[in-house]
Amino acid sequence: MPTIQIPSFLVNGNAEALGISALDRGLAYGDGVFRTFPVRHSQPVNWDLHYARLAADSAVLGIACPPAAQLLNDIQQLFDNAASAVCKIILTRGVGLRGYRPPDDVLVTRIVIRSVMPDYPPENVQHGVRLHLCQLRLSEQPALAGIKHLNRLENVLARMEWQDAALAEGLLLDAHDTAIECTSSNLFARFGDVVCTPDLSRCGVAGVTRSRILSRLPELGYQAEVAPLPLQRLLQADEVIICNSLYLAWQVVEVAGTHWQAQPLAAQLRLSLQE
Amino acid sequence: MPTIQIPSFLVNGNAEALGISALDRGLAYGDGVFRTFPVRHSQPVNWDLHYARLAADSAVLGIACPPAAQLLNDIQQLFDNAASAVCKIILTRGVGLRGYRPPDDVLVTRIVIRSVMPDYPPENVQHGVRLHLCQLRLSEQPALAGIKHLNRLENVLARMEWQDAALAEGLLLDAHDTAIECTSSNLFARFGDVVCTPDLSRCGVAGVTRSRILSRLPELGYQAEVAPLPLQRLLQADEVIICNSLYLAWQVVEVAGTHWQAQPLAAQLRLSLQE
Numbered sequence: 001m002p003t004i005q006i007p008s009f010l011v012n013g014n015a016e017a018l019g020i021s022a023l024d025r026g027l028a029y030g031d032g033v034f035r036t037f038p039v040r041h042s043q044p045v046n047w048d049l050h051y052a053r054l055a056a057d058s059a060v061l062g063i064a065c066p067p068a069a070q071l072l073n074d075i076q077q078l079f080d081n082a083a084s085a086v087c088k089i090i091l092t093r094g095v096g097l098r099g100y101r102p103p104d105d106v107l108v109t110r111i112v113i114r115s116v117m118p119d120y121p122p123e124n125v126q127h128g129v130r131l132h133l134c135q136l137r138l139s140e141q142p143a144l145a146g147i148k149h150l151n152r153l154e155n156v157l158a159r160m161e162w163q164d165a166a167l168a169e170g171l172l173l174d175a176h177d178t179a180i181e182c183t184s185s186n187l188f189a190r191f192g193d194v195v196c197t198p199d200l201s202r203c204g205v206a207g208v209t210r211s212r213i214l215s216r217l218p219e220l221g222y223q224a225e226v227a228p229l230p231l232q233r234l235l236q237a238d239e240v241i242i243c244n245s246l247y248l249a250w251q252v253v254e255v256a257g258t259h260w261q262a263q264p265l266a267a268q269l270r271l272s273l274q275e
Numbered sequence: 276m277p278t279i280q281i282p283s284f285l286v287n288g289n290a291e292a293l294g295i296s297a298l299d300r301g302l303a304y305g306d307g308v309f310r311t312f313p314v315r316h317s318q319p320v321n322w323d324l325h326y327a328r329l330a331a332d333s334a335v336l337g338i339a340c341p342p343a344a345q346l347l348n349d350i351q352q353l354f355d356n357a358a359s360a361v362c363k364i365i366l367t368r369g370v371g372l373r374g375y376r377p378p379d380d381v382l383v384t385r386i387v388i389r390s391v392m393p394d395y396p397p398e399n400v401q402h403g404v405r406l407h408l409c410q411l412r413l414s415e416q417p418a419l420a421g422i423k424h425l426n427r428l429e430n431v432l433a434r435m436e437w438q439d440a441a442l443a444e445g446l447l448l449d450a451h452d453t454a455i456e457c458t459s460s461n462l463f464a465r466f467g468d469v470v471c472t473p474d475l476s477r478c479g480v481a482g483v484t485r486s487r488i489l490s491r492l493p494e495l496g497y498q499a500e501v502a503p504l505p506l507q508r509l510l511q512a513d514e515v516i517i518c519n520s521l522y523l524a525w526q527v528v529e530v531a532g533t534h535w536q537a538q539p540l541a542a543q544l545r546l547s548l549q550e
Contacts, residue, residue: 009297019294020302022284022386027295029427030305062435088373098361098390100434100458111297115373139414143432151426152304157418159375160337183375
């Protein structure tokens with residue numbers, strides 16, 4: 001039996017904090033943003049990219065993102081020299097009285113959480129993964145699209161749709177049968193030497209690994225494309241991969257009864273992303 | 276200067292609790308529901324209706340709603356004999372490790388918050404209210420529509436659009452210019468003796484006062500209608516009112532440059548709802 005290691009956390013840099021206020025707007029409204037990334041030997045991996053996204057997402061919501069040095073200091077406090085662990089940073093607008101309008105003098109709440117690296121099945125890398133096709137359709141909200149905010153009930157409902165551990169992820173479509181992402185992953189589909197990832201201007205979360213892959217594709221000999229990706233087109237792709245910051249990239253071998261042979265793109269990307 | 280009374284709260288019935296866990300899924304994902312209602316002399320007003328909605332909304336998300344007696348006991352503990360105060364109940368799915376999938380053995384977190392009744396301007400009752408027309412459009416998510424869940428970033432962004440205290444509320448449309456609700460209120464429009472409230476099967480929150488009004492309209496001599504309400508039709512209404520559980524009903528006298536004379540529906544409804 002694996003032991004479950006309870007995550008540890010700092011709230012506003014305080015290791016003694018028992019939690020967050022019941023009046024925090026992060027709880028009341030999901031009024032905040034977050035980011036998840038690996039930490040190796042107490043060093044956050046691709047920190048500059050994750051911090052840049054955290055700051056950009058905060059800016060869209062009008063939340064004051066703490067300086068990078070303050071968050072790095074939290075990470076130094078919280079993480080030991082373990083070879084591999086996971087850091088989640090949550091920033092909320094802060095504590096408020098009742099009502100949607102943010103108080104004028106509100107102070108951001110910053111939460112840094114340490115947890116163990118998930119124990120992904122080695123088969124996911126060796127043989128590729130199968131996807132559940134989610135019934136839930138993502139709603140379209142251009143004002144929030146792309147942002148990793150705390151309003152994630154759609155992801156929760158979608159993830160509750162399947163229990164079968166043989167299905168590694170769930171593919172999410174919008175109401176027009178356009179493929180957007182998976183519950184915790186972004187999505188790429190190769191057509192010849194063009195590798196397409198869905199446009200996220202109406203829904204979805206723009207992950208750091210997605211942007212890293214987009215910038216690596218040309219040097220791997222592929223043309224990167226960001227465009228709407230109808231499910232019917234996705235199912236005709238030469239190969240499909242999914243990605244996030246923790247497992248990097250997995251080859252998709254089945255979704256909704258369509259099968260793909262194991263192919264090299266995910267392994268190429270993992271190699272490139274590990275550099 | 277009015278003194279600000281800091282709200283008090285119980286977490287899982289515990290008055291000593293300093294807050295909620297930083298690992299609570301209510302914070303991480305907005306994975307929960309809430310309800311706000313007046314409490315008079317320590318008695319929750321229209322409790323049966325509010326509890327029924329809380330239980331129904333919880334059921335949609337698969338969250339185990341605590342028994343009414345447990346919540347009533349919390350309210351008895353938290354509220355003194357004040358003539359009027361506000362209770363907010365938040366239920367979250369509970370504390371979880373990382374990942375959207377709820378743990379099998381998760382235990383609901385229940386939070387009961389006491390705050391003072393807002394100090395609404397008396398002019399809102401005497402002369403009616405003006406509405407800001409929000410630029411933000413509500414997204415359509417049939418799986419969550421009507422539910423008072425904790426994913427409320429749209430309401431926050433909409434409420435941040437205006438600072439002018441003379442605008443009592445913000446009118447929210449969907450992407451098709453259909454009127455849905457206000458940021459913290461439901462909406463009714465009278466056309467002759469028909470009083471229409473927007474259909475909430477694709478977005479919006481179904482408030483208890485909205486359902487109370489729907490059931491009171493016939494005895495007041497009106498025909499109640501639940502239907503899509505395009506903005507252009509709303510602006511041609513004979514009168515418009517907004518409602519919620521705290522202020523009951525206000526007459527709308529202006530939105531987006533369209534003006535209405537003061538009329539009797541809001542006063543009739545307030546009288547009926549206070550019975």
